[in-house]
Amino acid sequence: MEENFNLSSRKVIFYYRLPEDYRKPTHLSLFEKGMKMAIVEDGLFPRLSGDDAALFQQRAKSRQEGSNAQELRKIKDGLKEALEFFKDTNKVRLSNK
Amino acid sequence: MSQFILSRLDWDDEVDFDCNDLEIDDYFQRGRKSSQQNLASVSYCLKTPHQTAVALFSLANGYFQGFDEYSRGPSVTIIALGVHNQYQNQGIGRNIIRFIQAFFVLNNKTGCRYMTVSASNKVETIRFYEDYCHFIRTGDRGMATVPMYHDLMDTKNALELDPELMRNYEIAAKQIMHTGSTPFEIAVA
Numbered sequence: 619m620e621e622n623f624n625l626s627s628r629k630v631i632f633y634y635r636l637p638e639d640y641r642k643p644t645h646l647s648l649f650e651k652g653m654k655m656a657i658v659e660d661g662l663f664p665r666l667s668g669d670d671a672a673l674f675q676q677r678a679k680s681r682q683e684g685s686n687a688q689e690l691r692k693i694k695d696g697l698k699e700a701l702e703f704f705k706d707t708n709k710v711r712l713s714n715k
Numbered sequence: 716m717s718q719f720i721l722s723r724l725d726w727d728d729e730v731d732f733d734c735n736d737l738e739i740d741d742y743f744q745r746g747r748k749s750s751q752q753n754l755a756s757v758s759y760c761l762k763t764p765h766q767t768a769v770a771l772f773s774l775a776n777g778y779f780q781g782f783d784e785y786s787r788g789p790s791v792t793i794i795a796l797g798v799h800n801q802y803q804n805q806g807i808g809r810n811i812i813r814f815i816q817a818f819f820v821l822n823n824k825t826g827c828r829y830m831t832v833s834a835s836n837k838v839e840t841i842r843f844y845e846d847y848c849h850f851i852r853t854g855d856r857g858m859a860t861v862p863m864y865h866d867l868m869d870t871k872n873a874l875e876l877d878p879e880l881m882r883n884y885e886i887a888a889k890q891i892m893h894t895g896s897t898p899f900e901i902a903v904a
Contacts, residue, residue, distance in 0.1 A: 696847065700811075700817075
């Protein structure tokens, strides 16, 4: 069963179905006992195929190779900035728009 | 010194908010309520001590489908994020996302490996997620919105580089879990 909700124009789809991934024997017994699984899946993440899959794989690979110490330090610095940022509202100005 | 307050919204909370984006404003004024009533999303509000709404964001559970069996898993999806038009271009949005990333690493109650978003297909929006929040985009050709994801393992590994930073985030995360809100003064030792 599929139910669509339109949250403004951002579509979120609720799937009440047995996803392929869970048809594997290790998971099947759960469903045989009548358990249902509701998965909220972002409707804009379709299963990729063809060129899109290749492009995605290429980007993920290059990104993975780039997730070195330097990349992690950048992420860490960002996290530190976030924690400090919210400490003081005086850092945020009311714009004059 | 005055701190921001982050709190979870009830579905019927009224918030005076305008981020100059019709779609996002409409979602926060109307869509958010039905979404929250249907248990489809949860919304949070970042406020000043004077109760002025500075930013709103909504989150939902999701499932990220990658290109092979090693890149797929449960995710947190940013349904919408908006910063009030009088507080834009000051780093609020990016710091909110970073905070959420750390929160989902440290308060992982049900398992969450990825953060996803369907970003508007605008150069500045894509750059915002890529450059400041370490998202990767996928399938961007001719789409109104661009699916993007962030691997929370990167956030976890980054936090592990700095034990003190991790400890401070853990304190903030626990505060949110216990009270539903946090003054950020607690988050910083």
